[in-house]
Amino acid sequence: MGELFRSEEMTLAQLFLQSEAAYCCVSELGELGKVQFRDLNPDVNVFQRKFVNEVRRCEEMDRKLRFVEKEIKKASIPILDTGENPEVPFPRDMIDLEANFEKIENELKEINTNQEALKRNFLELTELKFILRKTQQFFDEAQLHHHQQMADPDLLEESSSLLEPSEMGRGAPLRLGFVAGVINRERIPTFERMLWRVCRGNVFLRQAEIENPLEDPVTGDSVHKSVFIIFFQGDQLKNRVKKICEGFRASLYPCPETPQERKEMAAGVNTRIDDLQMVLNQTEDHRQRVLQAAAKTIRVWFIKVRKMKAIYHTLNLCNIDVTQKCLIAEVWCPVADLDSIQFALRRGTEHSGSTVPSILNRMQTNQTPPTYNKTNKFTDGFQNLVDAYGIGSYREINPAPYTIITFPFLFAVMFGDFGHGILMTLFAVWMVVRESRILSQKAENELFTMVFSGRYIILLMGLFSVYTGLIYNDCFSKALNLFGSSWSVRPMFTSPKANWTEDLLKHAPVLQLDPDVNGVFNGPYPIGIDPIWSIATNKLTFLNSFKMKMSVILGIIHMLFGVTLSLLNHIYFKKPLNIYLGFIPEMIFMASLFGYLVILILFKWCAYDAATSKSAPSLLIHFINMFLFNYSDKSLPMLYSGQKGLQCFLVVCAILCVPWMLAVKPIMLRQQYLRRKHLGTHNFGGIRVGNGPTEEDAEIIQHDQLSMHSEEGEELTSQFSYQQDFLVISSAEVAKEESDVPMVTVELFDFGDVVVHQAIHTIEYCLGCISNTASYLRLWALSLAHAQLSEVLWTMVMHVGLNVRSLGGGILLVFVFAAFSTLTIAILLIMEGLSAFLHALRLHWVEFQNKFYVGTGFKFMPFSFEIIREGRFDD
Structure with missing residues (x-):
């Protein structure tokens, strides 16, 4: 129970893992999630480490799986998530996984390539079909027009048969050439203007929209297109027209000149489209079968591959023994979990088939351990509030257990409303009751996920708001008369001050109750504020x-x-x-x-x-x-x-x-420093030799930790100490392991820095x-603001519907109540709730925690497969 109020006691441990058992041991430690590996090769490039090839192979498999996942999502196929936690594959299974993923990727790429080619061919045939249909309509309209304008059949035939200029003989009637094609519908206006300007108005353009949108074979998007036909005279205009069509990415298709040829070509195109549609359907069915089979197991594949990648990445942090048969790792771990860690190492050794056990050896170190606070689903939200300010220093008092009560209470002091508190509590209870279902759905809405993670905070905030609402006797800006007022609105008529006649009560807008009259004040109200204050003119003065x-x-x-x-x-x-x-x-x-x-x-x-x-x-x-x-x-x-x-x-x-506070502490620190310096000079010629500072020496407080490594691997470290301590650095140069040379302590002390620091503090x-x-007066200010907003909302909205005393008023009240409910949730619950939340957070971070909390530690980040199991692959 004591560990709840302080971070866990941590230790630095050294692991000796046999090469054949290292993979399985790290796998078991990842499942356990209780150790944080240190990088023992900080100067080695990531591409020069031992297991870099295995990491690359895992990344390649991960890339292939992401490609398959992308195709599954594009096909709108649901990915099956059974919550299964598969075991980590053995290294020898990597070849089978690679072959399987390679096969699926190649098969999908081949299907996509063939499907894209078929779709492109299908699009071209479809566009050609519409060109033949629309151009026939153009010529039919032209024939009808000529029938109406001219009665000469020979001239009609000549004008309807369009020949190339090269086929016209001398003295022959005028013949026009034409090209037909398809263009994106939004480019038509610009295309038409460009043709007019470049060809100086010597071309004739007809266009018609294609009613059905066409599918782009590359992107799969629907594209709206139009058919056009351009009439011109001469090769020069023909070349200009074709270049403009190329510039606007218009697709040109050969279009026969005679109606019979166009009809025959249209029949052939329709036949080919039907055959191609059948092939496309079969290809899509095959693609769906492949993707559906992959969707059933892709989550398990992802977990396996990323577990393997995490293991090899962790193995790259280890040192390799000179014999190449042993890997040496250093880990931070909680002292309370050492037994479970050793059991995991034993289990990993057995799975690997190794006969040599792995060794865990605790190490003595001067380095500051990471901070690890054990949490559960209830305390996790409150711990996150504290950690957002700063990770606690190692083993200092943890504010989170106290925040569990003080934070929702201070929030409720500002938010206190019985009705709003009930609404907030009901919302939190809904999230708590359905938490397993919501967690299984893995909502992608970031805002809801953040609110859901703080469901227990919201629950306590709602419950405390119900309590403070009863104390304030405030429910949607109205008082609750639960026990009857302690003020008597009918004073005793025996008092000379109590002669209130019926006429006076009807016509006087304001009457005063004198608390000094016997019988008027009947003792304090049982709980909270007397409801009579809700109709008093001096209500605000009293509540303030x-x-x-x-x-x-x-x-x-x-x-x-x-x-x-x-x-x-x-x-x-x-x-x-x-x-x-x-x-x-x-x-x-x-x-x-x-x-x-x-x-x-x-x-x-x-x-x-x-x-x-x-x-x-x-x-x-x-x-x-x-x-x-x-x-x-x-x-x-x-x-x-x-x-x-x-x-x-x-x-x-x-x-x-x-x-x-200002002067005594720096003076005493200086006296201790001089005493230590005198003893060191007297006994050891100016250099003190020993095993570090004694308990009395620990009173010389330290703020900063210096850590340096010399070329020979020696380490210069210094100790941290606690808040409001001063710059007195005790450094120790640690000799090599093989040497028996004792530690040499060199002390630095700057009296001026100590005085300045203490003066600032x-x-x-x-x-x-x-x-x-004065900052805590925000409790009063926010409470006043919330109560006044609630009262204004009731007076300006709800009161309007209640004032109409007729059948129409009842109907109006339905709409008024809907508006009142919407504004209550949006303004008083969400906006005011967020405001009170932020002010309560500030009171804890600044006014409360600065009295005892340093928050200069770093968080314990254990090697764990939990993130991979939860499906947050991108984290």
């Missing part, structure tokens, strides 16, 4: 005062809790210097000023009742006078006896904490206490 004080109280408690968590870090990392010179003055400073303000608020609520509330002094004036030591104003009564002396004492304590903390407290 209540919510502002509540925001200050919650904010200061939240910050004090954050400072308290820093104590747990100091204790865990054994930093007493940080406790005495950091935590204690910080806590005194905040508690003596802002903690006292919380006590004043609670005291005023308890000390003054309805009878004495009018004489209650202003807390804001008291708090300002406390800082100014101004107690000369006798018109401002004290809250309690001895207030002046206590407040002066608290301010003096807070002022004394500033030099305590002190100023930041002291001013931050003021600014952070």
Whole structure:
């Protein structure tokens, strides 16, 4: 249970894997997903590593599978996903997989090539069919026109038979040549203008649209085309026309001149089209069968290939022993999972058939381990909120468990509405109940996926909003009268102030309830705010005062809790210097000023009742006078006896904490440094020899880690320490493994840097206490904004439908309620909910976590097949 509040304890381990068993062992570790491999060959080019050929073969297989997948999706064939997790193929199975994928790829390429050629031929024949049909229509229209204009049959025959200019004899009547073709419909206007300009108006163009769109054989898209026929005279115009047609990518087809020839050609074209359509159908059926067979197993193939690729990529991170029989790997792993890791290594060795067991050896290191926080489906969303700010430093306190409660609660303080909270809860409950079905569907909508991953956050936000809505007594801007008002709207007639006549109640727009009248105020409301405030004219004034004080109280408690968590870090990392010179003055400073303000608020609520509330002094004036030591104003009564002396004492304590934080720590660090330096010079001639810093030396805090490698493989490392520590670098030059030379510690200390850093921290903390407290007033501001928006929406929309008291009003109410529901979801749930979410996130990241959370670690990224199993292949 303790590991929930801190990251897992990690260790650096060395693995010795036999060459024949390395593949299976890494495979088992990938299935387990508990180790992070380190690259032991950082200076070796990726193309010069041992298993680069195997990685290339896997990439080639992956490419072929992506091609097959693309063809399956193009054919709109569903890919079967049974959720199966196939075992990793053995290296010897790679040849069979390659041959199988090669066969499928070649078969599909051959089918596609043949199909494309058939479709191109089919398109040409189809276009030719339409050309013959449309040109026949052109000539039929021309004959009809000539029949109407001229009665001479000889002239009609001459004008209908079009011959080439070369066939015209001297003195023969004028004959015109023509070309026919097909062009994309959108190019017709430009094509016509170009013909007119280039040929100077000496051509005649007729065009007609093809009703049915034609399929492009390459892209498969539908293209709208038109048939055209161009009449011209002479070879010169003929050449110009053909060049223009080439420029506009128009397809020209031979068209016979006589109707009989066109009819015979059309019959032959239709026969060929029918035969070609039959061949195309058979080809498409064969292609569908191949793709359907591949769709059943392509997901399993993807998983197998990418698991193999991941294994070989991981093996490239290992060192190879000089005997070429052993691979050496270094991994980060949780200490709690060492037994399961060793069991996985044993299982991998058995699968490979090796008789030599793999060895796991824990190593001692000065390097900072990665941060690993175990999560489940409930805590994962909250951990992601924390990690979005920064990955926690190794083994420091984890804010996520506390965020599970504080984040939805602060959200609900700003969002508090009983009705809106119920709607949000119902939406979250729907996602939680159907989570298995939604996960199996693998929705591709990125926005919904993000919302779904935070379903438990939304669930708690909705539940807390229901609670705060009851406290505010606010449900869609209306109060709920659950227990009856504690204010009596019918005052006792025995009181002289209670003579409210029936006529007065009917005509007076505003009446005042005096809480000082006996019998009017019947004690506090059982839960939340009395519903009578919803009709009071001073409702906003009352709620503002209540919510502002509540925001200050919650904010200061939240910050004090954050400072308290820093104590747990100091204790865990054994930093007493940080406790005495950091935590204690910080806590005194905040508690003596802002903690006292919380006590004043609670005291005023308890000390003054309805009878004495009018004489209650202003807390804001008291708090300002406390800082100014101004107690000369006798018109401002004290809250309690001895207030002046206590407040002066608290301010003096807070002022004394500033030099305590500012100067004492740098001076003590300098004294420790001088003492260590003196001891080292006295005992070892200026160089201290030992096994590293002692526990007392650990009090010299460090911020940065230096890591260098010399040409001989020696390593210069330094330790990290915790937040608000200073630049005191203890470096250790580690000798070679074979040597028995002890470590040499060289210490660096810059007093000026330490003073500057501590001054920055002190100023930041002291001013931050003021600014952070003011920042929590956003709880009040967002709550006020949400309540007012809800009230405006009810008044401007819903109230309109409720005011019409007739049958038409009932019909109108249906449409008004639809508009009200839409605006409620869009504005109050989505927009206001997102606003409150972001402000709650800021309060945790800035005001809460900066008191104890460093967030300078790096995340534990284990080698795992989980991403591949989930089907997120592109990650």
